Amino acid sequence: MVPLSGNLTVCGQQFWLGPDRAGATVTLWADTTVVHLLTNGVRLKTVPSRLTVAHLQRLLDEGGRPAGPPPIPTGQPGDPIEVDRTVNATGLICLAGRQHPIGYHLAGRRLTVRLDGGLLQLIENGVLMRSLPNPLTPAEQARIRDARPAGPPPTPAPEPVRVQRRISCRGSLTVAASTSG
Structure with missing residues (x-):
């Protein structure tokens, strides 16, 4: 009680x-x-x-009973994990005791962070919002509070991604690390 x-x-x-x-x-x-x-x-x-x-x-x-299987599967080391985090006002989330930048445009949102090998995925309502390199070592991942085994991989957003780019003073435009001009 x-x-x-x-x-x-x-x-x-x-x-x-x-x-x-x-x-x-x-x-x-x-x-x-x-x-x-x-x-x-x-x-x-x-x-x-x-x-x-x-x-x-x-x-x-003192009257406890044997627990039986865990209420949520624990998975194996190296399996994908998920954790829910709220993005702070400056676009950071806290994982394993360190702040990680994920984008100020996501400030205030509650996201699911999926860590799968070298990939960190940001998910909102089952839709993939952003993918970044995973900054954590396996030992750091094991220290993440409230982590759980990951569910199925997220689906990309159904609509095309729209971006805005500024043309440089030289007249070149960069999209996906490829410059045209």
């Missing part, structure tokens, strides 16, 4: 759920690597676990 403070503590690990969830029953699916917090079978959040085997045994001894 979530206390009035909204800060649930289990075996010394704290889980911030907010005072608006006070009194709600939360189920924890836990192992020594990850803790999934669920309410009515719906995942609220996933956080790295600080629980030891002794903590898990204590929870079982």
